Amino acid sequence: MKCRKALQFINDLLDNALSDGNRAWLEAHLRECRSCERLATQMRESLGLVRDLPLAEPS
Amino acid sequence: MDREYNGENERDDVRANPLREKAEWKDRSDEELMLQVQQGNNVCFDLLVDRYKIRLFNFLYRMVGDREEAEEIAQEAFVKAFIHAGKYKTIARFSTWLYTIATNLVRNRIRARGRAPQFFSIRELAREEDGETKQVDLVSGHRSPDEAYNDAELREIIQRSIQKIPEKYRTSFVLREINQLSYEEISAVTGLKLGTVRSRINRARSCFRKIVEPLLHNGLDF
Numbered sequence: 241m242k243c244r245k246a247l248q249f250i251n252d253l254l255d256n257a258l259s260d261g262n263r264a265w266l267e268a269h270l271r272e273c274r275s276c277e278r279l280a281t282q283m284r285e286s287l288g289l290v291r292d293l294p295l296a297e298p299s
Numbered sequence: 300m301d302r303e304y305n306g307e308n309e310r311d312d313v314r315a316n317p318l319r320e321k322a323e324w325k326d327r328s329d330e331e332l333m334l335q336v337q338q339g340n341n342v343c344f345d346l347l348v349d350r351y352k353i354r355l356f357n358f359l360y361r362m363v364g365d366r367e368e369a370e371e372i373a374q375e376a377f378v379k380a381f382i383h384a385g386k387y388k389t390i391a392r393f394s395t396w397l398y399t400i401a402t403n404l405v406r407n408r409i410r411a412r413g414r415a416p417q418f419f420s421i422r423e424l425a426r427e428e429d430g431e432t433k434q435v436d437l438v439s440g441h442r443s444p445d446e447a448y449n450d451a452e453l454r455e456i457i458q459r460s461i462q463k464i465p466e467k468y469r470t471s472f473v474l475r476e477i478n479q480l481s482y483e484e485i486s487a488v489t490g491l492k493l494g495t496v497r498s499r500i501n502r503a504r505s506c507f508r509k510i511v512e513p514l515l516h517n518g519l520d521f
Contacts, residue, residue, distance in 0.1 A: 247501075247505075248501075251497075251500075251501045251504065254504070279508075282508050282512050283504060283505075283508055286504075286507055286508040286511045286512060287476065287504060287507070287508075289457050289511060290457060290461065290476045290477065290507065291476055293454065293457060293477070295353055295357050296356065296357055296360050296366070297353065297356075298352060298353065298356040298366075298369075298370050298373065299366065299370065
């Protein structure tokens with residue numbers, strides 16, 4: 241249950257839409273849950289690949 | 300409303316200086332320009348095409364994975380927007396309206412193909428002309444992220460990974476992550492409820508992570 245909540249908060253974080261209170265909760269959870277901590281890192285990295293793609297130019 | 304748009308301003312021959320006319324309108328909002336288009340001012344439509352051609356192309360390219368097809372659909376979307384300009388109502392943002400047209404076109408294309416999402420292997424990407432395969436260098440610890448982004452192969456892998464996301468989730472994902480639309484805008488474009496948009500984007504992100512994570516895990520050194 242906590243991990244499901246964490247996943248939602250990770251998504252909110254990726255949208256820069258996580259409140260301070262929820263961020264503190266998430267950070268505490270990530271300190272104690274390696275699995276969610278790994279998930280958060282992977283989500284951030286993989287999404288970073290997409291977000292940093294250079295804009296393609298039409299010919 | 301029957302109109303033809305051939306990418307040229309039909310009033311060029313009667314206007315002394317179309318470039319000056321473009322400059323005159325260039326700071327207006329999209330919606331103001333569309334009102335002008337509805338009154339027959341094609342220069343304003345040219346300005347809208349200039350504003351949106353790259354963004355629209357990128358949305359379509361990430362959706363279909365083929366440059367030529369993306370350009371074709373973009374052209375089709377602009378022509379459709381021009382022909383149906385009379386139906387546009389300024390209560391909606393022009394960008395929302397245009398993306399809605401493009402989303403419908405791309406969805407029809409993908410469905411007409413009638414094929415499942417393409418699966419690929421790294422070996423396939425690396426196949427050389429003589430039929431031999433070479434190892435794709437995704438794992439060099441010596442490359443900085445900037446250098447990695449210069450790698451056309453990596454971009455191709457990301458592109459194909461995006462395409463492996465089911466179309467149902469991919470549209471919202473691309474509109475959000477590539478085109479940076481808000482959830483509200485995506486809801487307006489797709490006609491989905493806000494909660495559905497959120498859940499589709501979250502699913503797409505998880506899906507994308509599962510596709511690319513092994514590649515990262517195997518050595519992309521961020």
